[in-house]
Amino acid sequence: METKNIRNVVLLGHSGSGKTTFAECMLFEANNITRRGSVTEGNTSSDYTGIEQERQNSIFSSLMHANWRDNKINIIDTPGSDDFVGEVISSMKVADTGVMLLNAKGGVEVGTELIWAYVSDYEMPCIFVINHLDNEKADYETTLEQAQSRFGSKVVPIQFPLNAGDGFNQIVDCLRMVVYKFPPTGGKPEKIDIPEDQINRAQEIHNQLVEIAAENDEGLMEIFFDQGTLTEEELTKGLQIALASQQFFPVFCCSAEMNMGSGRIMGFINDIGPSPLDRPEAPLTNGGTLKCDKDGEPVLFLYKIITEPKVGKVTYFKVFSGVVRSGDELYNNATNTSERISQLYEAEGKNRNTVDELVAGDIGVTVKLKDSHTSNTLAKKGSETTIAPINFPNSRIRVAVKPPSKAEMEKLSRALHMVAEEDPTLIIEQSSELNQTILHAQGELHLEIIRFRIERIFNIGMEFIKPKISYRETITKAANASYRHKKQSGGSGQFAEVHMRIEPYYEGMAKPGDLSVRKEETDELPWGGKLVFLWCIVGGSIDAKFSNAIKKGIMNKMMEGPLTGSRCQDIRVCIYDGKMHPVDSNDMAFQLAAQQVFKIAFEDAKPQILEPIYDLEILCDGDVMGDIMSDLQTRRAIIMGMDSEGHYQKIKAKAPLAELYKYSSSLRSLSQGKAKFNLEFSGYESVTNDIQQNLKKEYHADLEMA
Numbered sequence: 001m002e003t004k005n006i007r008n009v010v011l012l013g014h015s016g017s018g019k020t021t022f023a024e025c026m027l028f029e030a031n032n033i034t035r036r037g038s039v040t041e042g043n044t045s046s047d048y049t050g051i052e053q054e055r056q057n058s059i060f061s062s063l064m065h066a067n068w069r070d071n072k073i074n075i076i077d078t079p080g081s082d083d084f085v086g087e088v089i090s091s092m093k094v095a096d097t098g099v100m101l102l103n104a105k106g107g108v109e110v111g112t113e114l115i116w117a118y119v120s121d122y123e124m125p126c127i128f129v130i131n132h133l134d135n136e137k138a139d140y141e142t143t144l145e146q147a148q149s150r151f152g153s154k155v156v157p158i159q160f161p162l163n164a165g166d167g168f169n170q171i172v173d174c175l176r177m178v179v180y181k182f183p184p185t186g187g188k189p190e191k192i193d194i195p196e197d198q199i200n201r202a203q204e205i206h207n208q209l210v211e212i213a214a215e216n217d218e219g220l221m222e223i224f225f226d227q228g229t230l231t232e233e234e235l236t237k238g239l240q241i242a243l244a245s246q247q248f249f250p251v252f253c254c255s256a257e258m259n260m261g262s263g264r265i266m267g268f269i270n271d272i273g274p275s276p277l278d279r280p281e282a283p284l285t286n287g288g289t290l291k292c293d294k295d296g297e298p299v300l301f302l303y304k305i306i307t308e309p310k311v312g313k314v315t316y317f318k319v320f321s322g323v324v325r326s327g328d329e330l331y332n333n334a335t336n337t338s339e340r341i342s343q344l345y346e347a348e349g350k351n352r353n354t355v356d357e358l359v360a361g362d363i364g365v366t367v368k369l370k371d372s373h374t375s376n377t378l379a380k381k382g383s384e385t386t387i388a389p390i391n392f393p394n395s396r397i398r399v400a401v402k403p404p405s406k407a408e409m410e411k412l413s414r415a416l417h418m419v420a421e422e423d424p425t426l427i428i429e430q431s432s433e434l435n436q437t438i439l440h441a442q443g444e445l446h447l448e449i450i451r452f453r454i455e456r457i458f459n460i461g462m463e464f465i466k467p468k469i470s471y472r473e474t475i476t477k478a479a480n481a482s483y484r485h486k487k488q489s490g491g492s493g494q495f496a497e498v499h500m501r502i503e504p505y506y507e508g509m510a511k512p513g514d515l516s517v518r519k520e521e522t523d524e525l526p527w528g529g530k531l532v533f534l535w536c537i538v539g540g541s542i543d544a545k546f547s548n549a550i551k552k553g554i555m556n557k558m559m560e561g562p563l564t565g566s567r568c569q570d571i572r573v574c575i576y577d578g579k580m581h582p583v584d585s586n587d588m589a590f591q592l593a594a595q596q597v598f599k600i601a602f603e604d605a606k607p608q609i610l611e612p613i614y615d616l617e618i619l620c621d622g623d624v625m626g627d628i629m630s631d632l633q634t635r636r637a638i639i640m641g642m643d644s645e646g647h648y649q650k651i652k653a654k655a656p657l658a659e660l661y662k663y664s665s666s667l668r669s670l671s672q673g674k675a676k677f678n679l680e681f682s683g684y685e686s687v688t689n690d691i692q693q694n695l696k697k698e699y700h701a702d703l704e705m706a
């Protein structure tokens with residue numbers, strides 16, 4: 001196998017656009033399967049896991065391949081739901097051409113928009129397929145128009161349907177200038193002449209394709225000016241260049257359900273689609289790039305890992321350079337592990353065929369790697385080459401896991417970590433601050449699948465509860481306080497007295513004018529903000545050896561603030577006076593005194609609770625925008641801006657995390673699925689007085705319950 005004979009295709013599109021059905025057509029057309037499976041019957045090559053068959057929807061990406069003339073076409077089917085966008089992104093990392101399916105009933109959907117953003121990020125050549133053309137509500141013209149208005153004038157049709165809707169069976173191909181007429185069972189079409197009344201339209205599009213081919217290559221441009229046209233070979237070459245450089249996004253017609261049109265698209269990918277050699281070199285972590293070269297050193301990039309019952313870990317990878325052979329010993333720099341590639345496979349959904357080698361550009365599978373994870377690179381020992389990792393998106397939903405019994409909790413935690421290892425979009429946070437295990441994920445459906453897998457594979461029931469919020473406490477004015485800790489119990493007693501000034505800390509704050517600072521310590525707090533500790537004792541009222549104990553006492557209280565037990569931040573304290581006893585004073589006494597005096601001073605310094613605020617970006621259909629906006633009002637959100645993006649609206653807002661619990665499902669039902677959102681931590685802001693009073697009340701009620 002030569003690299004130039006490889007095509008790596010990723011199927012993209014909104015849920016239900018027909019990706020899985022289309023993949024089935026591709027395999028059938030290439031004679032890899034003798035019967036097309038269907039999503040509803042749960043027997044497709046791609047949706048092969050039990051959970052996908054049950055839900056009749058793709059959840060994981062799956063790798064298949066087809067041999068087409070001299071070429072090998074690797075096909076990666078991806079899930080359409082936004083909750084599994086991690087699977088889409090990782091597949092795009094290894095593919096060379098995107099095939100974006102559009103549903104002719106719905107046009108450009110919100111999922112199409114979001115995935116397009118990744119197509120742009122990856123600078124990926126992309127082919128559009130307008131599918132569902134057999135549907136009675138199919139509207140080719142509107143779908144094409146929307147694609148062009150959204151994704152630009154480089155979106156150009158190669159085909160249009162003659163009779164979309166019920167009875168659909170004819171496609172005009174303006175590159176070949178012929179009509180494909182399909183038998184009722186689909187498959188191989190008969191070629192007939194373009195009807196008189198469509199010739200002009202077809203010719204116009206054909207001329208446009210010739211121009212695109214000429215425009216992107218100087219040599220071809222000259223020939224075009226000379227001859228007024230291009231030969232078929234020149235046309236192919238020109239379109240290859242235009243597609244590979246994203247100057248041309250061709251549009252095809254299809255009914256995946258009836259298997260009409262997929263063969264021609266395979267042929268186009270075969271003839272005109274880029275091979276891995278036609279793509280830019282792969283970016284490395286050190287800023288350099290790696291050339292896809294069969295004669296180079298072997299470099300494998302692991303894009304997906306999944307555990308299969310009986311088999312164990314199954315690892316999907318792309319060979320970015322060199323040749324990998326079964327038995328090769330490679331090295332994982334990220335985990336300092338030597339990995340033996342004992343078996344190599346090509347994948348066909350759940351089935352795998354053993355192969356002896358895979359060359360640069362190819363995508364394959366191996367099993368039983370010891371300690372390798374998604375986004376890791378395997379290369380020769382001593383090699384510094386590391387492919388830039390996959391950038392997974394921020395999480396959009398957080399829930400706490402209801403802790404089961406202690407024994408079960410340990411088992412559950414192990415299971416969660418195993419799932420997270422396969423799914424980089426699941427993040428597990430063991431929060432000692434909140435005393436909760438918190439899961440950060442992409443959406444409710446994502447969480448549901450995680451729960452389902454843990455129940456099925458590990459046999460542990462899991463319940464989600466509302467997670468607590470990491471509030472912060474600070475002060476807004478200066479205050480002074482003193483406290484004497486004194487205990488007389490039998491023989492030795494405890495004595496310590498501390499006088500403290502407490503002030504809100506800010507950058508560039510002046511030294512206290514009335515105190516003489518003997519020692520200054522600034523701590524960057526692990527939870528954000530600062531503690532500045534000034535030792536201002538003159539005349540030895542407290543021995544300097546107790547300063548550490550005093551600071552420790554303050555820190556203890558800052559970890560569990562006086563108002564709600566939350567972390568405190570941005571405070572300056574000055575210890576300016578006190579008393580000690582020659583026998584009864586010790587570290588413990590000063591620590592306790594400091595804790596108390598801090599609490600008293602803090603409560604006197606107009607304390608303020610801060611809450612985490614998130615930047616919220618919502619992309620939605622125009623007709624649901626009003627509802628989304630009024631819902632945002634009820635969530636104490638502040639609208640920062642609105643923008644229209646084609647026929648979609650983008651809303652930017654800031655909202656408190658406390659009001660975003662289950663936002664993903666509210667938004668889904670509010671918008672009937674016509675909205676998507678992203679979240680990013682923005683910062684901490686003060687809560688209003690009544691919220692502050694409520695939070696204090698809740699905290700004290702909880703304390704009494706405990």
Ligand SMILES: Nc1nc2c(ncn2[C@@H]2O[C@H](COP(=O)(O)OP(=O)(O)O)[C@@H](O)[C@H]2O)c(=O)[nH]1
Pocket residue numbers: 013014015016017018019020021022038039040056057058080131132133134135254255256257258
């Ligand atoms: N009528 C019709 N139905 C289709 C077509 N393509 C897919 N479907 C059906 O649409 C549903 C969703 O298809 P599927 O392949 O799972 O979409 P995916 O979510 O993009 O993978 C399934 O019930 C398919 O049988 C098509 O071209 N015409």
Ligand SMILES: [Mg+2]
Pocket residue numbers: 019020021047057058077078079080
């Ligand atoms: Mg699917």
